[in-house]
Amino acid sequence: MARVGMRKEIVEAAFEQFHARGYNAAGVKDITDAAGVPKGSFYNHFPSKEALAVVALDRYGETVRMRDLTDRSVEPLARLRAHFEFLRDETVRHGFARGCMLGNFGAEITDHSETLRTAVREGFARWSALITGVLDEARSAGGLRPGLDPEATAVFVLSAWEGTLVRARADRSGEAFDAFFSLVFGTLLA
């Protein structure tokens, strides 16, 4: 029988395992072992590893503090900068490892799973829409470089962020982060 606590433990372990190891490297047994539950109990809770990965991706989404992007008590571009600084600090805290689960799944598995491609696409779309909102606010307040289209700019900045994480992990250095903050906030937007 499915136990509510067991499902939650599996999701939490899957989030950790997928984030640390990637989709293919994290097997169902790795996940159930990490959760401390019998492997046989897995299919009481999830029809497939793929289905679990969609839930784990949602769980990851909760950790990136997207809601901070709608906090109007902070000036729009300062808010956007603080958002990426928080994510940078998380990556540094993990020794320049892990990066973004959306980007990792995007690079590893979207070509091979329509279910996960949809989940990644929707995750990026939600995130981009929030960034578009911030840039719209900045534009209304006269704080955005004239001529920038908020929607295309949001897509671009989020893509730049995803690539920056990959580079920083390969380099195990903050050089790519420094370039991102300097070019996005020092040149592109302001």
Place this chain on the structure above:
Amino acid sequence: MARVGMRKEIVEAAFEQFHARGYNAAGVKDITDAAGVPKGSFYNHFPSKEALAVVALDRYGETVRMRDLTDRSVEPLARLRAHFEFLRDETVRHGFARGCMLGNFGAEITDHSETLRTAVREGFARWSALITGVLDEARSAGGLRPGLDPEATAVFVLSAWEGTLVRARADRSGEAFDAFFSLVFGTLLA
């Protein structure tokens, strides 16, 4: 005994398999099957899958036409744009799949293999250095936005490109490419 032709067939199959499926999803047997050679022959040619992946990454590097970046018969920023347009067209030709092997390995495996992390880091460093050279030329010719640091800008543009590929694959659409070309060549550099 190691056969020269067989080694080359393994490298070519590995390049295809790693690019299409990723590092973990492409097993040694998948690669030897695709090469049409016995699995047992693999270790006559390579000490490990990891060692083969380094060679396959070099093979991938030959396909991205980095040398075009040093072709001084073309105006610097037009040359840089044509370079990324070629890579965009390759991704579109593959049905918005595959992306960049450096970025894919970067997202999937650099946290777990020091050998592959070094290979990816060096690949990115070479590529960035070539882009820095193009931006230096553009600056000397007065064709670069004043105040941009060519080295940091090169790191940023390459990161933005890598993230753009991931987004375009997740979306199966050219929207992220359009944003990249508009923001990089319409706003950031010129």
